[in-house]
Amino acid sequence: MSGLDHPPVVQHPSYGVTPAGTDRSVAAARHLWGHFTNQGVWAGGTVPTVVRGEGVYFWDGAGRKLFDGLSGLFVVQVGHGRVELAEAAARQARELAFFPLWSYAHVPAIDLAERLAWLAPGDLNHVFFTTGGGEAVETAWKLAKQYWALRGRPHKRQVISRAGAYHGTTHGALSLTRISPYVEPFAPVVEGASEAPSVNAYRSDQVFWDDPAGFGAWAADGLEKAILDAGPDNVAAFFVEPVQNSGGCFVPPPGYFERVRQICDEYDVLLVSDEVICAYGRTGGYFAYGDLGYRPDIVTTSKGLTSGYSPLGAVLVSDAVYEPFASGETYFKHGFTFGGHPVSCAVAWANLDLFEAEGLVDRVRQLSPSFRAELEALKDIPIVGDVRGAGYFFGIELTRDQATRERFTEAESDRIRAYLNPALYEAGLYCRADDRGDVVVQLAPPLISGPEDFRFIARVLREVFTEVATGL
Numbered sequence: 001m002s003g004l005d006h007p008p009v010v011q012h013p014s015y016g017v018t019p020a021g022t023d024r025s026v027a028a029a030r031h032l033w034g035h036f037t038n039q040g041v042w043a044g045g046t047v048p049t050v051v052r053g054e055g056v057y058f059w060d061g062a063g064r065k066l067f068d069g070l071s072g073l074f075v076v077q078v079g080h081g082r083v084e085l086a087e088a089a090a091r092q093a094r095e096l097a098f099f100p101l102w103s104y105a106h107v108p109a110i111d112l113a114e115r116l117a118w119l120a121p122g123d124l125n126h127v128f129f130t131t132g133g134g135e136a137v138e139t140a141w142k143l144a145k146q147y148w149a150l151r152g153r154p155h156k157r158q159v160i161s162r163a164g165a166y167h168g169t170t171h172g173a174l175s176l177t178r179i180s181p182y183v184e185p186f187a188p189v190v191e192g193a194s195e196a197p198s199v200n201a202y203r204s205d206q207v208f209w210d211d212p213a214g215f216g217a218w219a220a221d222g223l224e225k226a227i228l229d230a231g232p233d234n235v236a237a238f239f240v241e242p243v244q245n246s247g248g249c250f251v252p253p254p255g256y257f258e259r260v261r262q263i264c265d266e267y268d269v270l271l272v273s274d275e276v277i278c279a280y281g282r283t284g285g286y287f288a289y290g291d292l293g294y295r296p297d298i299v300t301t302s303k304g305l306t307s308g309y310s311p312l313g314a315v316l317v318s319d320a321v322y323e324p325f326a327s328g329e330t331y332f333k334h335g336f337t338f339g340g341h342p343v344s345c346a347v348a349w350a351n352l353d354l355f356e357a358e359g360l361v362d363r364v365r366q367l368s369p370s371f372r373a374e375l376e377a378l379k380d381i382p383i384v385g386d387v388r389g390a391g392y393f394f395g396i397e398l399t400r401d402q403a404t405r406e407r408f409t410e411a412e413s414d415r416i417r418a419y420l421n422p423a424l425y426e427a428g429l430y431c432r433a434d435d436r437g438d439v440v441v442q443l444a445p446p447l448i449s450g451p452e453d454f455r456f457i458a459r460v461l462r463e464v465f466t467e468v469a470t471g472l
């Protein structure tokens with residue numbers, strides 16, 4: 001009887017009672033609808049409840065202290081419990097809690113837009129605020145459509161995204177999200193989104209294993225093919241993450257983005273860099289496209305912009321894409337009541353102040369190699385296949401055979417995943433074994449983490465992966 005068949009059962013006792021006197025687990029199962037959550041598990045009394053955070057840690061309702069190896073959800077860059085951000089929110093709420101950006105501007109939005117334009121390399125000088133990442137993606141698609149219509153190319157309305165990518169869950173963003181179990185229940189979604197290859201080098205054809213540049217050219221050619229299949233006159237934009245999260249931190253192969261840019265230029269397709277995860281230090285710069293050295297037309301961001309202390313998204317737009325909207329004869333027919341909320345903009349400003357004061361972007365650049373080295377050292381465990389990523393954003397893919405990269409069967413993958421998540425949690429590490437496809441553990445700790453934290457992460461992973469390897 002192996003340990004793998006008996007994953008630890010993490011107990012989540014109810015965290016007290018609600019103000020109405022209801023046991024909180026019961027109230028949660030009855031009234032709170034979790035996102036991507038199996039309510040049946042909650043109804044069974046298992047409601048993981050998080051109650052407090054400080055620095056790189058949070059505490060759950062059972063009083064356990066966990067290392068936040070995922071920054072909540074790639075969000076809490078500056079760590080939990082930062083008084084500076086709480087105070088910035090309170091100050092702004094006292095000054096002006098709300099005003100929309102519909103024909104009026106307010107001070108926190110003006111100042112933040114200027115600061116983002118200044119931080120963004122190149123001519124991404126115009127900022128459209130949203131409340132989150134999916135809204136930013138919706139905004140970019142609609143902007144691309146209206147842009148091409150104003151340029152006299154009204155048929156350019158379709159979009160392309162990469163295999164396995166996640167771009168959000170609203171109908172438009174969902175069309176770009178290429179994870180079929182998330183899309184199928186809602187079909188038909190917005191028409192006109194097609195697929196280009198991902199840059200999953202580890203799972204590429206074996207001929208590319210020692211030829212990353214060849215793989216990059218192949219993947220970029222796949223974009224060209226997708227544009228030609230849809231008809232260049234119909235394609236408005238290509239959406240791409242600098243480092244693709246879904247599937248586990250796919251970094252672009254050498255030459256990939258150069259070729260993608262050329263293709264986009266050749267066929268008049270806008271290049272949208274979806275940096276909802278990658279921006280604001282995650283991959284080691286304020287904007288990942290700057291680090292990777294390509295020139296997008298539109299950049300979508302959210303998560304780390306406020307470190308999660310208040311919701312906000314920002315779409316950055318190039319001078320050229322902004323130009324037809326600049327004359328005063330027309331306007332972008334799009335908006336959200338809470339997009340660019342004053343409190344969120346003030347929090348983002350204070351968050352960026354912390355980035356500067358604590359040199360977080362430089363910190364990530366300097367310390368990323370030691371984080372990588374800790375994770376690479378796990379390769380002496382026979383099931384650790386690939387360690388990939390950038391900055392403070394890594395994925396570790398498990399394999400049956402390091403030499404052949406043999407995949408686990410579906411049943412084995414399910415067993416491993418069922419074991420990994422509770423075992424890691426029990427050991428004090430909150431991170432994620434991606435619940436689709438190949439078994440990949442994802443790590444994205446707060447940017448304030450350091451070498452001691454990397455050692456802790458590696459120690460826990462070593463223990464748990466070794467258990468898995470021996471239990472197979």
Ligand SMILES: Cc1ncc(COP(=O)(O)O)c(C=O)c1O
Nearest residue numbers: 132133134166167168274276277
């Ligand atoms: C690359 C990317 N785009 C868009 C989104 C959607 O963001 P949100 O959940 O804020 O709508 C996400 C969410 O994780 C993402 O990773």
